[in-house]
Amino acid sequence: MHWADAFVKDLTEKQTVSTGISPSGHIHVGNMREILTGYFFHRALKDRGVESRFIYLCDDIDPLRKVYPFLKKxxxxxxxxxxxxxxPAPEGEGTYSEYFLRPFLETLGTIEVKVEVIRSTDLYRDGVFAKATDIVMNNVPRIREILETVSGRKLEPNWAPYNPICSSCGRINSTSVTGYTFPYVDYTCKCGHSGKSDIRKNEGKLPWRLEWPAKWFALGVTIEPFGKDHGAAGGSYDTGKAIAEEIFGIKAPLPLTYERILLKGKGVMHSSTGNVIPASEMVQYAPPEILRFLIARTHPSRHIDFDPGLGLLNLVDEYERYRNVFYGLEEAAGEDDARTYELSRLVEEKPDTFVSFRHLITLVQIYTTDEQLLGAMKRSGYGESKLSPYMKNQVKVAKAWLEKYAPDQVKFSLLPQDTKVSLSEQDVALARSFQEKIGEIEWTPEAIHNAVHGFIKEQNLEPKAGFATFYKILIGKERGPRLGYFLSNLDRVNVQRRLEIVLSGN
Ligand SMILES: [Zn+2]
Structure with a gap:
């Protein structure tokens, strides 16, 4: 059973699945594990006929913690x-939080994840946290005891479970609470100002360890995935659970701790360091369903090593294998293959409505116009009369990936027909024997491969050196896409002409 289905399999009552990401910097591929893990639970519930609400809480009232490397000091x-x-936003109009939130929400649209977006500033402004805040302010000694016991950390003597925003300097991290009478929290600020914050408005916030359980209480959260730093012993889930039960009198949501996503060769993705691929960027360089697939295929307890280069191409291959399994074209390798595909795909992809992404990577490097490309796709089994919006996007993504992330071994461009190439005697002999028989070879990947292989054997050449002859002539490199497959995608007459031109100069 897929991990998302297994997690919700015993639930029958209405659920509220909640997720949260701070818009303190680029919302990146690593953050997608939060939102997509929640989404898959929500999907799994709905697929079982269980009512579910799916929330993303944008922590936009959180303070800017420091000047991150990507900001102007x-x-x-x-x-x-x-x-x-x-x-203010790092560039253009609007606020800092909306600047980072906007591309993330657009990405959710691209990968068709529908979620109720709630900004924490709005929750405070609309008084949604007022009741929780009042309870908290009336239970300070008990809360202090819980936090200190569960986390094992001592709190400052003047600690309070509420951080007023100074109405003079606008800071949330420089105020000290001096008293509370509903609905006002009295404070003094390091800037010299003293004032009152109304807990029914966005004039302050609960610290994270209280805001989290307050959210569960105010919004009725029953399921919440989170990163392993929150899940550590004595971490914010443990303290949140104790506060939920003892202070708010509710059950803590079902927890799911997920592992991190690493960027291959560069370590943990973290918005504060800038070592990230923004989610909005990944959907430009990879088929968008692959972002869903990346998270769906791996159990949350295992970390993911994300490689946007060759690794991405292998990942798409795997997705396409799962698709074949779903359509009964290939044997399943794992019991969840079809379900993983179903959770990842964006459109219904019948077998003749797409060509494989790896194939497309080759085709877009050979054919420059949509018309030529469509012709080549049709020869590979594409059954539509024009490029579907889905395939149009795949083409765009394939080109963008080649430009930005493709390793050299995948990239090539055909040499213009009249380019001269100097060849060794051995190259000439091989190219000539192929050219003499080219009209008799069935123009399919396998037949071409076998024919070339036969000539290489006849002339006692190393296979690698033999294949290199053709790559030198066609793309000016020693290596290229699998030769039979590559040639079969080129027009036979053009290949013949190209061989003649090169041979006549040698
Ligand atoms: Zn101040």
Whole structure:
């Protein structure tokens, strides 16, 4: 059973699945594990006929913690400690939080993940956290005891479970609470100002370890996936659970701790360091369903090593194998293959409505116009009369990937017909024997491969050196796509002409 189905299999009552990501920087491929793990639970519930609500809480009232490497120091130093929703965007109009939120929401649209987006600033502004905040402010000694016991960490003597936003300097990290009478929290600020925050408005926030259980309480959250730093012993899930049960009198949501996504060769993706691939970028360089597949295929307890280069191509191959399994064209290798595919795909992909991505990578390097490309696709079994919107996007993505992430071994461009190439005697002999028989060879990948292989054997050549002859002539490199397959995608007459031209100059 797929991990998402297994997680929800005993649930029958209505569920609220919640996720949360801070828009403190680029929302990246690593963050997608949060939202997609939640999404797959939501999907699995709905597929079982269980009612489900799916939420993404954008932590936009969180303060800017420091000037991150991708920010201008002279501009952002003054904003450290202020809510992300009240400081300016790194470029253009609008707020910092919306600047990073917007491309993420667009990406969710691209990968067809429908989620109720809730901004934490709005929750405070609309008073949704007022009741939870009042409970918290009336239970400070007990909460302090719980936090200190469960986390094993001592809190400052003046610690309070609420951080007022200073109405004078706008900071949330420089105020100290001095008193509470509903609905006002009194504070003093390091800037010299003292004032009152109304807990029914966005004039302050709960610290993370209280805000999380307060969210469960205020929104009725029953399922929540989170990263392993929150799941550690004594971490924020443990303290949140104790506070949920003892202070709010509710059950903590069913937890699911997921492992991290690493960027191959570069380690953990983290928005604060800038070592990330923004999710909005990945869907430009990879078929969008692959972002879903990346998360769906791996159990949350295992980390993912993401490689946007050759690894991505292998990942798409795997996705296409799962697709074949789903359509009964290939034997399943694992019991969840078909279900994993079903959770990942965006459109119904009948077998003659696509060509494989790897194949497309070769075709877009040979054919420059859509018309030629469509012709080549049709010869490979594509059954539509024109490029579907889905295939149009695949073509765009294939070209973008070649430009940005493809390793050299995958890239090539055909030499213009009249380009001269100097060949060894051995190259000439091989090319000539092939050219003499070219009209008799059946123009299919296998027949071409066998024919070339036969000539190589006849002339006692190393296979690698033999194949290199053709790559030198056609693309000016020693290596290229599998030769039989490659030639079969070229027009036979053009290959013949190209051989003649090169041979006549040698
Ligand atoms: Zn202040």
């Amino acid at each position: 002279e501009e952002y130093e003054q904003h450290v400690g202020k809510p992300l929703s009240s400081i």
